[in-house]
Structures are given as C-alpha cells and as structure tokens.
Amino acid sequence: MSPRVRFAPSPTGFFSLGNARTALFNWLFAKHEGGKFLLRIEDTDKERSKKEYEESILEGLKWLGLDWDEKVERQSERIPIYEKYLKRLMDEGRAYFCFCSGEELESERQAQLSQGLQPKYGGRCRNISKEEAFKRAEKENHVIRFKMPSHTVSFSDLIRGKVSFDLDLIGDIIIAKGFDSPLYNFAVVVDDEEMKITHVIRGEDHISNTPKQIAIQEALGFSMPIYAHLPLILGPDRKKLSKRYMDASLRDFKDRGYLPEAFFNFMLLLGWHPSVDKEVVSAEEAINDFSFKKVQKGGAVFNQEKLEWLNAYYLRNLPVERLAEELSGFVPGEWLEDEDKFKKIVQIERERLRHLTDFRDTADFFFVLKEYPADLLIWKGSSKSVMVDNLSFLSNVIRGIPNHELWSRENIDKYIMSVADQKGRGEVLWPLRVALSGKEASPGPSDILYVLGKEESLKRVEKALKRLASEN
C-alpha cells in the first residue's frame, strides 16, 4: 500500500520554520515512496484560528514548492464526523460528561504537584450515571472526557525506535468541549483514520501526545499509523524556537531576500544528512535519497550563517533568468525597463550578493552615479596628476573601442588591460573603476564599461576628470 502522510498545522500563527520543516519531511517521504501528501488544517481552536494564518501556511508551502495532493481539509468542516465517534464512545461507556469546574481541577492539580505526583484528573465524574449525566448536561457546563485505560502502550518510532508509556499516569483527558467541538488529541485520531493516514510524521513535541492518541485509537478499534517524530529546531539558546524569535513567518525570510531553493536546502540539512557527504542538495536529489535512517535524533540549532552561505551559493548558481526574475521584486521599476541591461547587471553582481535585498544597494550605480569624493579616485601611493593623465588616456582608448558586436566584455577587457599592463594596474584600473562606479568596492572596470556602454562611460570619465581638476 502506498503511504499517505499529512501535514496538519493549526492556523493559530504564521507559517513558521518549524512548520515548514515538518511539512518538508512529510513531503519528501511521500515523494520518495510514491505516496500522497495531504494538507489538513487543524482549526478546532475557534478562538485562536484565523483565516490569514491559514493563508500564510498555504503561501509558505507554495513558496517552498511543497505541493499537496487532494483538497485542503479543515477540521471545522468535519464536525459531524467527530460527533459520530464521540457518541459512539459515550454509548460504549468509554467517554463521559465531566462537570468539574476549573477551580476544582486547579486545586486538585496543585495538591498532586505538591506531593510530587504527575497531575492527573481524579475521575470524580467518571461514575455519574448516564441518565443523570445527560440530564445535568442540559443545563450545566460540561466537557467530554475519555476513560483512559491503565495499561502500557508502546509504538515503534521510525526515528527513535521503541517508545513506551504507562497510560495509568495520564488520566482521563478531555477529548471535546461538546459534541460539536472536539479537541486536538481526539480529532487527530479520527482524521488520521478517516483519511487513511499510514505515517504520522511530526515534531518531537508530540511524542507525549502519542500514547493518548493510541489509547483513543484502541477504544475506537482503529489501526495505529507508523510514527516518526522529528527532532526540534532550536534557537541559539537551545530551546524550542520561541514565537518572537525565528518562529516568525516564513514570509519574513522571503522578504529578507532568501531564495526558496536555499531555504529548502537549509531546512533539509537541519536534522537530515544525504548518503554522500555534500551540502548542496536539490529537491530532486533529496527525494531520491530520503530516508528516516539518516534523520538525526537530537534537536538542531538554527544556524543563520549556514543559511546565508547557502543563499549566497544559490544566488550565484541559479540560472540568470530565474535569478533576474527573483531580483525584479526587489528593485525600482525603472531598472527593469531595459531587460537586457538588467540581466547583464545580475550576471555581474550575483557573486557579491548574500540576499536578494543586497542587490538594490550594490547595483544602483549602474543607473545613477552618486556623488563621491575626488580623493577616492586616487590610487594609494599615487598622485593626482598621474590619475588625470591616465584617465585622459583611457578616455581616448575607450573612444577607440569598436562598438556593436565588438563591444564585448572580452574585447573591452583586452583594451583596458593593455593600458593597465603598460601604466601599472592599480594606477589605471582603480581610478577608472571609481570613475565608473563612484564606489570603493564594485565589479571590475571592464564589466562596468560593458554594461554602461561607450557614451555613458565616457561621460563618467569626463566627470571624474572635472572633479579632479576642480579640487585645486
């Protein structure tokens, strides 16, 4: 039977790094096995679930290229299904109404805690007769509790091996606030069964929910899926990513200029390792190579530096067209008027970028030459008069470079370098480069010349000459 896995986020916050990683591993496993990857929105918490969060999740998955099979399921649209099973548990005496107040429960909890016991519901309402319970339920506040058995359950985790829990320590958990409002641990079990989920792949923070879910499965006569609990992604403090730290929306990473390819690759390496030792792994390779055997057990600290490095790597290795397209969202509209020019700039500047957002400030001089101090034109240890001589000479050389098809990067470089080798590289290349870019750091002069064209380049050289002259 081909596997069916699901990514089941709750829309109570923006799509986060942790969410994304869980989705990624589900997706990889499904693709690797030729199975289905389903998306289920767990919006049973009516107060905290918001439409914009759901949109954020969908948007994030699309950005990363994690496409799902079948339609988006929402728990809020499946209420009758849960009701059916809830009634069945009630009928069979495996669940019951509980009328205890919050204060009662809290004081019980505190008492147990002070005795060093694991807090657990004592079962006060467990023995109220069914008739009485239904009668009281008509006017009293109540919830539905599951009668937790007291045996030991265990499951074989694909990542961790055998894990066992003593159900006796757990107590009767609340599985619904009413027939029309199921709670997480119950809804998950019902959905996974109804949706024929074969593998539950989720974060390690769910390990302790697993025995509760298994107990409910047993009560309902469902089969147990295979579990795989992924290690958590940690902040620099080695704690689960906090809401305010990296747990920000994936959208923020996009806005800060990260490429989806880089981000995908980065998450992949957080807890998983390819069978051959390498850092750059494409989605396709990851699918082919994926295995839970290579998934790490311990939590992984989010390493910003490595993400930066991967992003820079993809920035300089993606096809130019693709990169230009990504970059186009981060620059003023005028830059895109001459598509050919834009692509040339992208090609030249790409190796200097770490984020898409860097492009705007590094490439601006191709469009507008900013003011710069005349001193910047003077190569270290050299003099103004030499700079003036060299720039004047260069001006003539540039004028003499043939236009059209001979105005090529290679040909320009030939002309410039012959001057540079004659008169000294620093004395020639530095002032030319500054004249053309107005910057302390930039690509080489031949590259800039190539993009700017003869006319604009000559104008900038003249400007530099004037600037040097007016300094006296």
Added chain:
RNA sequence: GGCCUUAUCGUCUAACGGCUAGGACGGCGCCCUUUCACGGCGUAAAUCCGGGUUCGAUUCCCGGUAAGGCUACCA
C-alpha cells in the same frame, strides 16, 4: 516535581564494534587580485562523566550528569 526524548569541533553533521574521529558553515593564515566578491590552499577546534561487555568502544549495556519536550476546556 512526574513522564518522555536526546547527547561527536562554536554550529549543522559523517564514521558495518577496528586507520592520525571525516566534511560543511563560521574563525584564523596564505595565495589569486585595482577594490569588493568569487575561487584555491592551509590551520585551530569535538566523541559529557563513570562503570561494564569486548582483543578493541564515538558506536552495545547500566548508572550518573546536562539539555530539551510534554505535563490545558492549545495544537
């Protein structure tokens, strides 16, 4: 407190029970070089502690320790 999980360079990680514990990011140094960047080369840096099993433990077992997760009418 209780339950569960985990433990290799600062970080991400590799290593059928068997070489000087390997790679990557970051750091440092050198080279390339008009600048920046790219690239190349080199270098420092780790098996949590204590027992056991074994000819031999990073690896298997036990005990500590530490870290993390959960302990909701959230998911």
